[in-house]
Amino acid sequence: MDNFERLCQKRRSVRKYTSQPIEQEKIDYLLRCALMSPSAKRTCPWEFIVVRDEAKLRPLTACRTYGSGMFNTATAAIVIALNPTLCDNTWMADGAIAAEHILLAAAEQGLGACEEEMKS
Numbered sequence: 001m002d003n004f005e006r007l008c009q010k011r012r013s014v015r016k017y018t019s020q021p022i023e024q025e026k027i028d029y030l031l032r033c034a035l036m037s038p039s040a041k042r043t044c045p046w047e048f049i050v051v052r053d054e055a056k057l058r059p060l061t062a063c064r065t066y067g068s069g070m071f072n073t074a075t076a077a078i079v080i081a082l083n084p085t086l087c088d089n090t091w092m093a094d095g096a097i098a099a100e101h102i103l104l105a106a107a108e109q110g111l112g113a114c115e116e117e118m119k120s
């Protein structure tokens with residue numbers, strides 16, 4: 001099996017985490033991989049916001065009625081904030097691809113991670 005196929009196999013949604021702090025170098029690596037993500041017409045309709053403060057992470061469990069349990073134990077989150085006014089209706093696809101870059105990079109780095117979609 002090729003390396004990329006192995007990585008795809010390794011990536012699974014992980015929703016409970018240890019308290020082991022994540023090295024800043026690993027967060028930076030995930031961000032670099034996210035920034036290399038493709039977007040329609042190269043509009044890059046995103047901002048990546050790193051949240052590492054527990055006091056800000058824990059309340060995110062309340063952002064939806066279900067499916068937010070990962071924020072009970074997460075030690076970091078990368079918020080992909082998408083701006084629909086910067087593109088022609090492609091923000092959701094652009095954001096989803098960036099999220100997948102982050103999730104695959106996290107799996108490669110041995111980090112558990114899970115995507116959660118939030119709409120305002």
Ligand SMILES: Cc1cc2nc3c(=O)[nH]c(=O)nc-3n(C[C@H](O)[C@H](O)[C@H](O)COP(=O)(O)O)c2cc1C
Nearest residue numbers: 011012013014015066067068069096114115116117
């Ligand atoms: C767009 C999108 C939104 C998702 N939202 C959530 C979520 O809110 N909560 C959650 O626990 N998992 C969420 N997931 C993870 C899926 O449940 C998960 O990818 C799916 O069950 C397959 O499992 P796997 O990732 O381990 O292969 C989301 C996945 C995607 C692609």
